[in-house]
Each structure stands twice: as C-alpha cells, then as structure tokens.
Amino acid sequence: MKKLNRRTKVLLLTILMTVILIAFYAFAVLIPESAVASSFLNAKLPPSWEHPFGTDALGRDLLMRTFKGMAVSMTVGIVASGISAVLAVFIGIAAATGSKRVDAVISWIIDLVMGIPHTVLIILISFALGRGLKGLLVGVAATHWCSLARLIRGEVLQLRSQQYVAVSRRLGKSSGWILVHHLLPHLVPQFFVGLVLMFPHAILHEASISFLGYGLPPEQPAIGIILAESMKYISAGMWWPAVFPGLTLVLIVLLVDRLGDNLRMVIDPYNAQE
Amino acid sequence: MRLEAKNVSFRYDRRQPWVLENTNLSIESGERLALFAPSGYGKTTLAMLLAGYLEPTRGEVLLDGKNLPKKGVCPVQLIYQHPEKAINPRWRLKKVLEESGEMREEVLDAFGIERAWLDRFPRELSGGELQRFCVARALMSGADFLICDEISTMLDVITQAQIWNVVLDEAKNRNMGIIAVTHNKHLANRIADRVYDLSKQEYL
Numbered sequence: 001m002k003k004l005n006r007r008t009k010v011l012l013l014t015i016l017m018t019v020i021l022i023a024f025y026a027f028a029v030l031i032p033e034s035a036v037a038s039s040f041l042n043a044k045l046p047p048s049w050e051h052p053f054g055t056d057a058l059g060r061d062l063l064m065r066t067f068k069g070m071a072v073s074m075t076v077g078i079v080a081s082g083i084s085a086v087l088a089v090f091i092g093i094a095a096a097t098g099s100k101r102v103d104a105v106i107s108w109i110i111d112l113v114m115g116i117p118h119t120v121l122i123i124l125i126s127f128a129l130g131r132g133l134k135g136l137l138v139g140v141a142a143t144h145w146c147s148l149a150r151l152i153r154g155e156v157l158q159l160r161s162q163q164y165v166a167v168s169r170r171l172g173k174s175s176g177w178i179l180v181h182h183l184l185p186h187l188v189p190q191f192f193v194g195l196v197l198m199f200p201h202a203i204l205h206e207a208s209i210s211f212l213g214y215g216l217p218p219e220q221p222a223i224g225i226i227l228a229e230s231m232k233y234i235s236a237g238m239w240w241p242a243v244f245p246g247l248t249l250v251l252i253v254l255l256v257d258r259l260g261d262n263l264r265m266v267i268d269p270y271n272a273q274e
Numbered sequence: 275m276r277l278e279a280k281n282v283s284f285r286y287d288r289r290q291p292w293v294l295e296n297t298n299l300s301i302e303s304g305e306r307l308a309l310f311a312p313s314g315y316g317k318t319t320l321a322m323l324l325a326g327y328l329e330p331t332r333g334e335v336l337l338d339g340k341n342l343p344k345k346g347v348c349p350v351q352l353i354y355q356h357p358e359k360a361i362n363p364r365w366r367l368k369k370v371l372e373e374s375g376e377m378r379e380e381v382l383d384a385f386g387i388e389r390a391w392l393d394r395f396p397r398e399l400s401g402g403e404l405q406r407f408c409v410a411r412a413l414m415s416g417a418d419f420l421i422c423d424e425i426s427t428m429l430d431v432i433t434q435a436q437i438w439n440v441v442l443d444e445a446k447n448r449n450m451g452i453i454a455v456t457h458n459k460h461l462a463n464r465i466a467d468r469v470y471d472l473s474k475q476e477y478l
Contacts, residue, residue: 162359162362163354163356163359163360164359164360164361164362166327167352167354167360167411168373170325170326170327170347170348170351170352171347171348171351171373171374171411171415172345172346172347172348173373182362185364186364
C-alpha cells in the first residue's frame with residue numbers, strides 16, 4: 001500500500017472521529033426509556049456480561065444510563081458552545097470595528113469574565129435563573145465566549161488593516177459589504193475550530209455543575225447526576241457507578257478535543273504543505 | 275478636471291518627523307506626470323494622500339476645487355506596488371475584477387489576461403499576472419486619475435512594457451490623468467510629459 005502523507009492521515013483520522021462521535025450520539029439518543037427501567041431484583045450488581053457497567057442502587061443498567069447521560073450532556077455542550085461561539089463572533093467583530101470606547105468596554109468585560117473562575121460564575125448564573133436546563137445553558141454559554149471573542153477581535157483588526165480592504169473602500173464598497181465579503185470568509189475556520197474546542201469545556205462544566213447540584217434536576221440522567229449519585233455508595237465498595245461513567249466522560253471529551261486539534265491542523269494554512 | 279495637492283504636510287504621528295512638508299503638485303486630465311525621488315522622500319505617502327487613503331495633517335488635496343469624496347467610487351484610484359497584498363487571498367480573481375464594476379472584455383484582452391485565470395486563487399498566479407488584475411481593476415472602476423505607485427518595479431521588462439502600453443492607451447482614450455511614481459529616471463522620461471522631483475520639490 002502506498003504510504004499516506006501526514007495531511008491525509010490527519011484528515012482520515014478527523015473523519016473517523018467525527019463518525020464515531022455522531023454514531024455514539026445517535027445511538028445514545030435512541031435508547032428507549034425501558035432500557036433504564038429500575039428493577040430491585042437487579043440492584044447494585046457489579047459489572048458482568050449482562051450489565052457491562054454494572055447496575056446502580058435502583059437496579060438500572062449503568063451502561064445504558066451512562067450513554068443516555070452522555071447524550072444529555074452532549075446536547076447541552078453543543079447548544080451552549082454553539083451559542084457561545086456565535087456570541088463570540090458578534091462581540092469580537094463589534095470590538096474590532098467599533099469605536100475605541102466600545103473596544104475598551106468589551107475588552108474590560110472579557111477580562112472580567114475570564115478573571116472569575118468559570119465554575120463559580122456558572123453556579124451563580126444557573127442559580128439566579130432557577131437551575132435546570134435553562135440556567136445551565138445560559139451559564140455555560142455566557143462564560144465560554146471570551147477567548148474566541150478575543151481571537152476574532154485580533155483577526156478582524158489585522159484584516160481591516162489589509163490593503164485589499166482599503167482598496168475595497170476606495171472602490172465605493174460599504175462597511176457592511178466589506179464585512180460580509182472580505183472579513184467573514186476569513187473568520188469561518190476560526191469559528192469552527194473555536195466551536196469544537198469549546199465543546200469539551202462545556203461538557204465538563206455541565207457535568208461538574210450538575211454534580212454539585214446546581215445544574216440539571218436529578219430526574220434527567222445527565223452524567224454529572226450519575227456521578228453525584230455514585231458518591232453515596234462509593235464508601236460501601238460500589239466502585240463501578242463512579243468509574244465507568246467517569247471514564248466514558250473523559251473518553252468523549254478527549255475525542256472531541258483531539259478532533260478540534262486535528263481540524264485546526266487541517267484548516268490552518270501554515271500546516272497546509274505538511 | 276484638475277487634481278492638486280495644496281501646501282500638503284503630513285506626519286503619521288505627532289511624535290514622528292514630517293514625511294512631507296508644504297508639498298504642492300497639480301495635474302490636469304489627460305496629463306502624465308512622473309513623481310521621482312530616491313527612497314524615503316515620501317513618494318508612496320504622497321500617492322496615498324492624493325488617492326484619499328490618508329488625510330493630510332495640514333493643507334488639502336482638491337479635485338476640481340473640492341475635497342475628495344468620502345463615499346462612493348473614488349475618481350482617483352491608486353495601484354500599489356505589491357499586488358499580492360492588494361488582493362484578498364481567499365477570493366477567486368473573477369470576484370476581484372467584479373469588485374470594481376462591470377467586466378470589460380477588451381481590457382482583459384489588452385492585458386493578456388487568460389480566461390482560465392479568472393477561476394483561480396491569487397496564490398496560483400505570479401506577481402506580474404496579479405499586477406495586471408490590479409491595474410485592470412483600477413481601470414474598470416471608471417477613475418479619472420490613476421496613481422501608479424511603482425507598479426512595474428518587480429516585473430520583467432516585457433511585462434512592464436505591456437502593462438504601461440495598455441495604461442497609456444486607455445488614459446489617452448478616456449482622457450485620464452496619470453501619476454507614475456518611480457525610482458527609474460528612464461521610465462519617468464519615457465512615459466511622462468513632466469517629471470516632478472520630490473527630493474528637490476521641483477519639476478525637472
């Protein structure tokens with residue numbers, strides 16, 4: 001077989017990771033409610049062939065429950081990081097194209113949000129909005145846009161000083177036209193890479209906030225809820241409700257993180273020749 | 275029409291030294307002026323001031339006695355020295371030409387722009403090929419004055435001659451004014467009616 005070059009390898013790996021993630025998500029979403037029905041006959045069973053992740057204190061199959069929980073967490077992650085990334089693009093462009101005062105105010109807000117630990121800020125926002133899905137989504141979305149917004153701001157500042165933008169202006173093009181035709185196409189790669197790299201942060205924050213009890217309600221089997229419940233039984237020697245869901249969370253997060261890194265390598269023109 | 279710089283002085287910053295001081299220059303439609311000076315005498319700065327890319331610190335740039343329009347297509351178009359910087363690297367070249375208005379086939383033919391180039395990206399063409407697009411873009415905008423800031427410095431002699439022939443032909447047909455910024459005295463004498471030496475602030 002002909003040896004593949006690095007770029008092709010990275011590209012194939014990226015596609016494979018995407019397929020795995022989508023398959024995992026689709027499978028997890030389609031799990032019926034009956035698969036996680038409680039049964040007191042099967043309570044607290046250690047891992048076996050029948051229940052690979054074991055069962056919890058209410059006799060629910062932990063494999064299915066973990067998968068369902070991951071699906072909920074991933075939904076939160078996708079929606080929150082999507083909102084956050086769009087927000088970042090708008091704020092970044094506003095900072096770069098607005099007056100000096102607008103720029104100063106936005107930069108100050110970015111410093112402020114970045115200065116407070118995310119977890120604390122999300123807890124505050126989520127608590128103020130009455131917890132639940134809404135509080136969690138707003139909390140995660142409101143804290144993750146900063147670094148991407150800063151990146152977009154720098155990029156737009158640099159683009160606006162380009163000669164071809166100045167030429168375009170002297171050819172009678174309006175600021176709006178220049179924004180859509182000259183600036184936005186340059187921001188597309190930043191946007192997608194930023195979005196994918198934001199996703200693992202969002203999932204981890206969702207899980208930790210739910211774990212602490214400030215996020216999703218207990219009846220929604222998010223991964224953080226499962227991990228929080230497992231803490232009650234871990235002193236009784238039930239290690240499996242903590243270990244397997246935790247491992248699954250770490251695996252998915254790592255997968256998405258690597259996917260984002262690979263995507264950046266594929267899109268980044270400085271790596272285009274490798 | 276008459277484009278003039280009246281007592282123009284310019285510095286990039288209050289703490290910086292003056293780049294230009296009390297420079298006067300004027301050019302009529304249909305006239306060809308060469309702007310000549312060694313490096314560092316503000317040739318490019320003056321070109322950018324005349325085309326409205328920069329505002330003079332003191333003095334004014336007038337077109338028929340009025341300031342240059344801030345909106346709409348500027349009747350004074352500047353062509354830069356480095357075409358690869360003046361073209362968006364993510365655009366196909368067709369879009370680059372369409373940015374300035376209608377595409378005119380005879381201009382493409384005059385510059386020897388092959389139709390296949392229109393679907394390519396800027397990095398797939400050489401500097402000389404890109405410069406033809408920049409000049410064509412400026413010509414198609416319907417400008418009354420063209421300022422050429424060392425547009426042929428990095429081109430081979432044949433391409434240089436080809437580009438200048440087209441520019442001068444087009445200028446004659448449309449009665450455009452041309453300001454050619456150059457280092458090259460021979461080129462200045464060859465293409466211009468008058469030569470202005472910016473280092474001595476006088477016509478040669």
